[in-house]
Amino acid sequence: MRAWIALVILGLALGACAPSPPSRLAGPEALDLPPVPRFGPARVTAPQRANREIAHDILEMGFFMESGRPLPVLSRFDGPVTVFLTGPEPPGARAEAEALIARLRQEAGLEVTLAAPGTPPAGRRVTAEFVPRAAMRRAVPQAACFIVPRISSWEDFRSQRRSPRLSWTTVTERDEVAVFIPADTTPQETRDCLHEEIAQAFGPLNDLYRLHDSVFNDDNFQTILTGFDMLLLAAWNDPALAIGMDRDAVAARLPAILARLNPRGERIAAAPLPPRRPQAWQDAIETAQGPGASRTRRRDAAAEALRIAIEADWRDARLAFSWFTLARLARPQEVDLALTGFLQAGMIYRSLPGAEAHVAHVDMQLAVFALSAGQPVEARLLARAAQPAARATQNAALLSSLMMVEAEALDRLGRTDEARRIRLDSLGWGRYGFGTIEVVNARLADIAALGQPRIGRQATGG
Structure with a gap:
């Protein structure tokens, strides 16, 4: 389940002012806007961790719900599956689904196809229905999108949402799964x-949260399926595992499966296996x-999550994310x-x-600090250095923001022609990542405001 979170937060109340200066661009009516781009084929890398660690992760992911409730047996589809798209498809959604299905077939070896428009649902299937965001938030406020077993439509979900039939704890063989996605959201x-x-x-x-190399992580830093994710899916659907196996039976067969699928992982020394997360940390980070x-309650919850992580002596992504979350929620004073939090998070990551x-x-946030502090050279270096990773992970919102910061830094260095070219390039990625040119222009104005004299009310950040 993808949770609501905004990871590209600009300003942090560090140089925001009212009124904000105008964007460096005159507005959409004065521009030949670039088209909304699409990323090319994903180029992911194999997991860089030991198979022993990966097996531990698979067991924790496969036999527990996000709530901590245990799942008794391995459940999955048995045989070929068809994915159906229903509801008002957003522009580009079918192309994104086609690219995803191709990756699942090639990289994870799944028997999955995408149904042509208008094909009646039948057989083993995943139905991805696009639903108005407002309706989804009324039903499940904390989720941007989510999945439910044994149904194929939003109407089925609304009528049966409190039925025990929709509990994953009762599912062994998956025949029918519904995915619900906002119909009115950004392409990204x-x-x-x-x-x-x-x-x-x-x-x-x-x-x-400790899986920094996976989309199965509600920190939402990873935006597309990674090499770890494809290995995970290949292992979970491997013929050596059978539907209905309990945790011990799966644990006994995973080492041989992973050795076959990921021989590199046999040559990597395993780190100490982490204990299951304390529920108190999970509750605090979700509140934050x-x-x-x-915002005050969220900031206090972030401080509590950091305290728990430090006392537990964690050295992994959970500690880094605790620092990062507290930094982005720091009070204006x-x-x-905030700076310490981002630096600590960056050191761990x-x-x-x-x-x-x-x-x-992290470097995006540090670039914002540098720009706010009147250090355009440092801001440009940080923003430019982070762009390859944003492209590789296909995060258009982050890439656009980094380009906007770089362009603003170049403007302040007097390199206006370079600044304008980069700023124009950022618009297309911004429309993919943020949705509308109005939101993109607002982001440009926020960045232009960094480091300007403070007058009027203080902005609170995001």
């Missing part, structure tokens, strides 16, 4: 939801991320805390193989 969120929810339809149902609490996307997010 449409793609992200397709990746995570359709992957969960074929694999484990849990998300783990969630839209239902006040807590500039030193840089030590983790496969965490380049996380480092790019």
Whole structure:
């Protein structure tokens, strides 16, 4: 389940002012806007962790729900599966689904096809229905998109949502799974939801915050299925495992499966296996991320999550994300805390193989700090260095924001022609990542405001 979270937060109340200066661009009416681009084929790398660690992850993901509730047996589809798209398809959604299905077939070896428009649903199937965002938020406020077993439509979900029939704890063989995605969202969120929810339809149902190299992680730094995710799906659907196996039976067969699918992982020394997360940390970090609490309550929850992570002596992505979350929720007067948080998070993420996307997010925030502090050279270096990772992980929102920061830094260095070219390039990626030119222009204005004299009210950030 993809949770609501905004990871590209600009300003942090560090130089925001009212009124904001105008964007460096005159507005959409004065521009020849570039088309909304699409990323090319994904180029993911194999997991850079030991198979022993990966087996531990698969067991925790496969035999527990996100709530911590245990799942008694392995459940999955048995045989070929068809994916159907229903409801008002957003522009580009079918192309994104086609690219995803091709990857699932090629990289994970799944027997899956995408049904042509208008094909009546039948057989083993995943039905991805596009539903108005407002309706989804009324039903499941914390989820951007989600999956449900044994139904094929939103109407079925509404009529049966409290039925025990829809509990994953009672599912052994999957025949029918519904995926619900907002019909009125950005192209990037449409793609992200397709990746995570359709992957969960074929694999484990849990998300783990410590998995920095996976989309099965509610920190949402990874936006497309990674090499780890494809290995996970291949292992979960391997013929050596059978529907209905309990945890011990799966644990006994996983080592041989992973040795065959991922021989490189046999040559990597395993780190100490982590214990299951304390529920108190999970509750605190979800409160800090969630839209239902006040900013003060979210900030206090982030501080509590960090305290728990430090006391538990974690050194992994959970500690880094605790620092990152507290930094983005720091109060306007807590500039030193925010900077310390991002620096600490960056130090941890840089030590983790496969965490380049996380480092790019941290460097985005540090570039904002540098721009706000009147250091355009440092801001440009940070923003430019993070762009390859944003492209590799196909995060258009992050890529656009990094390009906007680089362009603003170049403007302040007097390199206006370069700045204008990069800023124009950022618009297409911005429309893919943020949805509308109005939102993109607002982001440009926020960046232009960084480091300007403070007058009027303080902005609160995001």
